[in-house]
Amino acid sequence: MKPIGLLMGACLLAGLTGCTVQQLYASGQSWQRNECFKLIDSVQRNQCLAQTWMPYDQYTHELHQDNVERAQLARP
Template sequence: MNSRILAIVAAIAMVTATGCTAQQLYSTGQSWQRNECSKIMDQQERARCLSSTSTSYEAYKKQSDIEGKQGR
């Protein structure tokens, strides 16, 4: 969980500094997460971790929009 928070903070810093689009930022975060998953020794845990990186930006955005509307 802490690694996700670190990734989010790093991503926000990158957007601020470089003007990346949300989709570029999401892709960078996914790549970073896949790299972190590859460090996991347990095969099942690594597979679970990697499966969480396969969500497309479009699916992520759609889910994010739904959750945002429910929270209002």
Template structure:
């Protein structure tokens, strides 16, 4: 029963988040992972990818679907 309540609450929280908020959360997590890379060039490439704006991401995703 407690699991059901927790899952329902989590679903409500996720529904309240916009796609931009979810995107930003994922990118912040990606940046944190980038900073763990020892190789500077790889870290820079990773951070560049993590810095993509939501709009740029959306354009790429739309183009890939076509």
């Protein structure tokens, strides 16, 4: 299944089941960890796994900071 199809399916499922954004984030992290475990090279697998443990609060904080920086760069 293509990534966009997965995203659309997740959104539809979330709307139907009442999942919170945090639950969707946790599900996405779990899916990514499962994909990391499919990697044969241990260095790549460990790097992949290291990216899947960011807490939701930290993720939203960094996302907000990125949006603020982009808004500042977009100003003339």
